[in-house]
Amino acid sequence: MDKMNHSSAEAEAETIEPLRYLSKGEAASIETELVRDYKFGQQQLIEIWGHACALAITKAYPLNSLAKKQPTVLVICGPDQNGSIGLVCARHLRIFEYEPTIYHPKRSPHSVHQDFTVQCEKMDIPFLSYLPTELINDAYNLVIDAMLGPEADPANIKEPYSGILATLKQVKTPIASVDVPSGWDVEEASQDGIHPEVLISLTAPKKCAMSFSGKHFLAGRFLPYDIQKKYELNLPEYPGTDCLIEL
C-alpha cells in the first residue's frame, strides 16, 4: 500500500508542469497583448509592478534587519518602463518607512513616466544629480537596479548606464534587480555582469533567471488566465492575497 501511495504521489508530482522561463520575444509579446488586447494601461501596470517590488524589498530586507542606522536605499532608475517601476517602488518604500534616494540620470520625454517622477519629488524623496560612487558602500543598505528592462540590448549599453554598471560590479552593497539584472542578456545568466542578491521577476521569470541562485521573487498575480494558458506559464500558487511569491 505504502509503495502504491508513493508511486501515485510521484505520478501526481509529474503532472505539475514546471514554471516557464520566458525568451525575450515572449516577454515582449505578453506585454504587447496585455496592453493591446486586455486593455491594461501602462500607468496601471507600472503601479502594480512597482508596488510589488517594494513589497519584495520589505520581505528580503526588513527594516529591522538593515545594517546601517538609517534605512537608506539607493534606487537607480533607467529611462523607460523599468525606471518608472523603480520610481513607484521608491515611493512605496518611503511609505513603508525606508529612506529611498533616487538616481535617475536620463528622464523620459513621455508624460506617463514624468508623472511618476513628480509623484516621488512630491513625497520629498531626494534625487541625486550624480552617482556617488565612493559613498555607496557607506551610505546605502541596498541598491535597487531598475535601469534596463528586458527590451535593452546588452551588447549595446551606452553611458551613463555602462559606467553605472561598472560601478555596481565593484560595490559591496547588495543589489536587488527589477525583472532582469541590468546588462544581462534576457536569455542567459551573465558571467561578468553585476551579481544581484535579489531578483524580482515581473509577470514570469526570464530565461536568464534559470540559474539565478539569490533570493528570487515573482510578481504579477494579476495576469489574465488566458495569457497564462497561451504561454503555458505554469505560475505557482500565490499565498493568501499576496501579490508576490518567493520562488
Next chain:
Amino acid sequence: MDKMNHSSAEAEAETIEPLRYLSKGEAASIETELVRDYKFGQQQLIEIWGHACALAITKAYPLNSLAKKQPTVLVICGPDQNGSIGLVCARHLRIFEYEPTIYHPKRSPHSVHQDFTVQCEKMDIPFLSYLPTELINDAYNLVIDAMLGPEADPANIKEPYSGILATLKQVKTPIASVDVPSGWDVEEASQDGIHPEVLISLTAPKKCAMSFSGKHFLAGRFLPYDIQKKYELNLPEYPGTDCLIEL
C-alpha cells in the same frame, strides 16, 4: 509614581488628534490635487483603490466564511469612477478565487473606464444585462455597491440607480459599499437609505461615516504626506505593509 505615569499617558493620548471626516468639498479638492498637482493618474488611482477594496472584502468576508456553496459576489457598478473601482475590485476578487458577477447598467464613454470593463470581460467575469431582483438573496453571498461616489447628488438620483437602490433596501444579502453608500448624502448618515454592513472609505472617511456602525475599512495608504498635513487627516498607522486598515 503610578499616578504620574498615568497622567503623562493621558496627556500623550490627548495629543493624538482624531481622524478627520471629510466634507464633500474636501473630498473633491483632495482628488483634484492628487491628479493636478501630484500627477497621479486616474487609471493608477482606480487600480490602487479597487485592489484595496478587494482586500477589504477578503478580510470582511473570507472565502471559508461564506454561507453559500459558491463564493458568489454581485458587484454593481456605476457609470463613473466609483464604478471603475468596482470593476477593479471584481477583477482582483476573481484572482482571490471569489466568483464575482458584474451589473454595470450604464457604461462610461471614456476609454479609461471602458478599459477596466474589457479587463473584466477578458477574465471571464460574467456581466448581467438586468438586475435579478428576486434572485439576489439566493444567488449571492454579498453585494458590492460601487455605484455612486461622493460627487453624486442624493437628491437627484435617476434610473436605473433609483430602482437598484429600492431593491437593495429590500435584500437580505449583506452590502459592502465603496467610499460612500450609494444614495447617502456625503455629509450625513442616511436614515432611510441602504444599510451596508461594510464600508470601505477611500483616502479618508467622509462625514456620513461618522456614525457608521458596521465594519469600516480605510484604504489609501499611498496618500502624499503634504496632502495629509494640509487637510489635517490624522490618518491612523497602517499595519505592516497593508494598504488598508479596519477602523
